[in-house]
Amino acid sequence: MLVLLPAMGPADPFALPDFGSSADSLMSRAEERDLGQEFMKWVRKALPVSDDPVLTDYLETLGQQLVAASGNPGRYRFFLVEEPTINAFAGPDGHIGVFAGLILAAETEGELAGVIAHELAHVSQDHLMRRFEAQKQMALPATALLLAAAVLGATVDANIGAAGLMGVQGAAAQKQINFTRANEEEADRIGIDTLSRAGHNPYAMPGFFQRLAKTTRISDSAAPAFLRTHPVTTSRIADAMNRARQHGVRQRPDSLRFHLARANLRQRRESNPARAVEHFEKTLEQGRYRDETAQRYGYALALIRAGRLEAARQQLAPLLEAHPSQTEFLVLRAEIDRRAGNPQQAVRDLKGAVGLAPGNWPLNQAYAESLMAAEKPAQALAALERFVALRSDIAPIYELMADAAGQAGQRALNYRYRAEYLYLSHALEPAIRQLELALRLEDLDFHLASRLQVRLAELKALERAREARD
Structure with missing residues (x-):
């Protein structure tokens, strides 16, 4: 409904002329x-x-x-x-x-x-x-x-x-x-x-x-x-x-991810996990679905919400066998392992997948969450730092980094990454306060202090420019 960005890019044979304003x-x-x-x-x-x-x-x-x-x-x-x-x-x-x-x-x-x-x-x-x-x-x-x-x-x-x-x-x-x-x-x-x-x-x-x-x-x-x-x-x-x-007409099959997203949203729409499970059981039994793989994925998600982890694992196993590199299934398997008290298995399973897809957000987040559940916050932080070197604009990742830094006893990094999370969450002033708190810590590493000072100066400059425009 609302739009704002200017037109950009190369000429297009189908584009309408833009006379400007x-x-x-x-x-x-x-x-x-x-x-x-x-x-x-x-x-x-x-x-x-x-x-x-x-x-x-x-x-x-x-x-x-x-x-x-x-x-x-x-x-x-x-x-x-x-x-x-x-x-x-x-x-x-x-x-x-x-x-x-x-x-x-x-x-x-x-x-x-x-x-x-x-x-x-x-x-x-x-x-x-x-x-x-x-x-x-x-x-x-x-x-x-x-x-x-x-x-x-x-x-x-x-x-x-x-x-x-x-x-x-x-x-x-x-x-x-x-x-x-x-x-x-x-x-x-x-x-x-x-x-x-x-x-x-x-x-x-x-x-x-x-x-x-x-x-x-x-x-x-x-x-x-x-x-x-x-x-x-x-x-x-x-x-x-x-x-x-x-x-002209084009016949393009829907992607599996489209069907998986719809199944996920269907089970999330039902606030009662037991009713969500019942819905998927009935539709699978009666054959009322567009895509069986997606329907079983939704069923597994609903089973997890209902606390039936082994039943969810049984539903997921053939899906993973048929689609061993599918992000949704790898993330779901890791969640089942973590909830079952076996985060080490989730770490082992995800390590190779993250290596093959270093810029994949869901896989990297699941990997870091599994490392933290396995009481390895320093490794989780290191993994996420590699990820943000590739993709630096995902707010929830910085929140997870702040938590990992806190668990690892890295107070300055906890403040630093909390600041980035707040900045990307459209909270500039609180982000500045986090950096200021970090710089007040005693025995702060010189190189980290320098990076914090630079980032603080950048955010304060943004704040001054915004105040001048307002």
Whole structure:
């Protein structure tokens, strides 16, 4: 729903001409980053943003594939919102949220990819900036609040948390930034082109929108949040179908990870583990599933939640035999071993997998968690330091590093990595305080102290620049 990033990248034979606007110079890169941080503070206060590495990594992988196909590279972060709402939105600095309800409502991976591609098209065409140009004199915190209010008002029950406090403001903002019909049609056309170039069926996007519209009859009260913020008309569907026809039908099988993510979300949706187990038992017995491998994976997850570890292990064993390098299955096996009191086995199993995939977030996190459970926090910290040398922007990893450093008796590193976690969690001032505490420690290593001083100076410079802009 919300978009902000400027168009970038090489010429594209399918892209529409961009004649520019004063919005192109509305915000510097630093201001955009600050706005994104303020925006995400409000989103996290009101929405259950997931830090699950397996699910988030799947969304990141799918999203970055679409970014690469779009011809508009940029800085994007894809995250999961664990709500049953059928919606997705993009915010400042490339933060794109996908709701669990949308993943479950999508019957194919192409349908899910179609929604994400549509949001990316809003981003590349600066639709939000051009609608929001009148507010360019507002301070960044106020702008972020208005943007977040619009998102939260559209996607969350008005009586819940921060969204309730901003209900009236959100309603006003929503009217101000809702995309025009021309914006939506443009995002459809460019999104369909991206979808096709990424290898998905270009008909998936208009087909999904049409199916949602028929299911809900476009009623204001019944329509999914996505359709309320992206209204579907007969002419819009016809235009989108015509655009898809230019590419032709493509039959691409869904990835296994798509089905695994859906099975995971289905079992998480059931708050009672016993009922989740019962659901998967019945569907497996009756053959009511799209993918048996994914269904058994969901069953194993539900069994773990119910405390039935050996039953879960029995379900997982044939899945691992058929897919020995599948991230989801390796992480699940390690979790079973840790819960069964055998983290050493998890460490042995994961060590080789991490060596083969050093940049894999879920595997590295599971490996570090297993080392810590095996009372080897120093090794866990060393493993994570190797990982962040490859991927330095994952907040939960720094939180785990801070815990490992604390368990290893490394107080200065505990403060240092807690600071990075807070910074990536959009809490600049608390991050600065953590570094200041680290520098007050006695007998601090000279080289570490120098690195801490440099990082503290960087964060304080960011703070001063933000204050000057506000």
